[in-house]
């Protein structure tokens with residue numbers, strides 16, 4: 049009897065030795081990457097004789113008291129900030145020390161985006177374009193993140209990240225041409241306004257169905273990792289989109305398959321009319337990161353420097369360690385969801401006005417620039433005029449351009465036109481020629 | 497929106513007008529909505545009682561109101577449903593019936609449908625909204641493998657017949673790839689499901705009430721272009737219209753035209769044009785229910801006319817017109833005077849600025865009528 053017990057003890061002893069051996073190995077291999085801190089490691093080692101759960105995948109200990117985890121007792125994930133509202137650097141060590149030309153470009157892109165938004169929003173109101181979505185209030189998340197990336201890093205966006213494109217050099221003409229779907233639109237007039245995309249600037253074309261880009265981003269990152277080109281992927285998504293099943297697949301695949309991708313959540317408080325309290329019950333999106341085994345940080349999205357610092361570090365982690373990183377940028381959607389929405393039906397003017405006036409990423413950066421003597425009232429005035437002129441010029445030009453020829457709607461369904469589409473194209477052309485007075489041909493380039 | 501934004505907007509508006517006047521000549525506005533049909537209001541059956549003037553979305557609200565009123569287990573949910581829905585179909589219902597009966601869900605279509613299956617399986621009535629038919633695909637597995645087979649696989653112990661999925665579909669003039677689709681054919685391939693598409697406010701209320709009370713899971717496609725553009729005097733009370741029954745809207749002798757949803761209105765105009773310009777008498781049929789569909793009404797008409805044209809917005813290949821054509825040619829082979837013709841969307845994604853060229857509009861249908869009649 050006692051011999052059996054002894055043998056059992058021996059077996060369990062050797063098992064726990066083996067498993068603690070594995071733990072030591074993990075500690076050594078990962079110490080450089082501060083994945084497991086050394087304190088926890090040595091604790092693991094000293095407790096190697098304890099009876100520990102040996103279930104595959106388990107990382108914890110046995111307890112003998114029943115205790116549920118009450119999420120409300122867990123402290124919320126803090127919001128990282130570099131710039132105070134007054135535009136002062138809070139902690140010297142967190143000053144990204146950007147040269148003034150970079151800061152100026154940040155500011156000019158944020159404000160130009162704002163001006164473009166106002167003109168395009170209004171032009172939709174006048175029936176000149178069919179649809180529009182503004183970026184008001186979220187300019188800091190776009191510019192701060194874009195500035196911290198390598199321009200060759202691949203971007204998978206949602207739809208409210210026009211500032212990222214602007215930072216990368218997408219021109220006003222290109223924005224306007226897409227919104228008009230005219231002959232110069234690189235997307236060839238097929239998608240609704242704001243569904244931009246540019247291979248040249250490594251920005252994958254926007255698709256309306258939400259969250260679909262997220263697992264794709266993980267896949268793209270996997271390919272980049274294998275190509276060993278030192279690049280990563282950034283994937284933008286809203287806190288609403290994060291409820292889709294695709295978001296789960298994305299996080300889990302990226303973590304399990306060690307993909308160098310930055311998941312950048314723009315938590316702007318709303319998904320159309322749905323406030324975050326109807327979207328999730330946990331501590332935002334960031335709290336999910338740990339569950340997937342991802343490095344995670346939450347930043348103040350209205351602080352362009354904080355966003356910059358977070359994405360810069362996230363990029364280093366992603367590329368050096370081939371790991372996904374989750375960033376939750378807290379911000380606020382100051383505009384309506386889109387031109388199809390009237391947000392006064394579900395939120396108060398006071399709420400919006402608070403974010404617009406008291407916690408606006410543009411004014412915060414402007415304060416910093418004024419404090420540091422690189423911007424003043426006069427420059428502000430001149431830039432306002434100049435940027436408006438630039439936008440208006442592009443806008444007017446885009447409006448005069450025709451739309452592509454109707455023939456083009458059959459192209460690119462496949463790499464080459466298959467027989468049945470060739471026939472349908474012919475049928476369409478013959479029909480439109482025969483009934484030409486009934487079709488808006490004057491807005492399009494000529495049928496061939 | 498904040499007053500400051502409004503101010504900004506109005507000052508930019510002034511600037512915009514000014515600059516546009518300076519820089520561009522007056523031009524026809526590119527984005528002006530191109531309606532491919534004229535809506536002809538119908539009259540409700542007197543048997544359904546008093547009427548109220550309603551547009552299409554109000555008639556949906558009225559149906560939902562009726563359900564919430566008459567069935568205390570019923571709940572409505574989906575993305576943005578609480579504040580009234582992006583198409584305003586649930587306006588006022590949360591206030592009237594409470595937030596446990598009319599509520600927002602997190603943003604997940606598979607979640608919405610499967611949650612609804614669960615509600616229905618547990619004995620309550622679920623009316624789920626998918627914000628756009630184009631976004632129903634994450635829920636495809638739940639609809640096909642789950643909702644539709646729930647009864648069959650359990651030997652009729654369990655079912656989710658009390659689930660109805662409402663979703664806006666079809667072209668609107670500027671919806672492009674992802675706000676224009678008409679995916680009814682995918683769902684027509686799912687045994688166990690019912691698929692219904694109304695053509696106007698009177699039909700919408702009566703058919704929706706039938707779907708919700710039907711003992712099988714139903715998908716109810718609402719042609720979104722009709723939400724505001726279609727206005728009728730809709731019976732104010734509770735009434736149901738039959739599922740799986742097509743309706744002959746215009747009687748005729750030379751040719752049968754079949755459509756559903758918006759396309760019915762296109763075909764109505766085509767029938768008029770055919771009468772005026774070609775002296776051809778068309779019989780117009782609204783299929784109304786796509787699955788299980790009413791073969792008899794169409795076959796009866798084709799036996800009489802000998803010619804059949806079917807039109808829908810969805811791409812032609814594998815579209816539901818193919819199913820109708822195939823069945824009717826075997827049912828009515830000896831009566832046919834010409835091959836059955838289909839006028840449909842082309843086999844391409846729904847394109848933004850090319851919409852007027854893509855749609856099976858009245859001119860394309862009219863041309864098909866000419867071809868059919870001179871075969």
Ligand SMILES: Cc1ncc(C[n+]2csc(CCOP(=O)(O)OP(=O)(O)O)c2C)c(N)n1
Pocket residue numbers: 208256257258285286287288289290314316318319320381385575603605627628631
């Ligand atoms: C799969 C899918 N479902 C629904 C929609 C309709 N829709 C478009 S945007 C949106 C809200 C998205 O909110 P969020 O992800 O928070 O992004 P935000 O608009 O706030 O930037 C919804 C429901 C969609 N585009 N795709």
Ligand SMILES: [Mg+2]
Pocket residue numbers: 286287288314315316317318319320
């Ligand atoms: Mg959001």
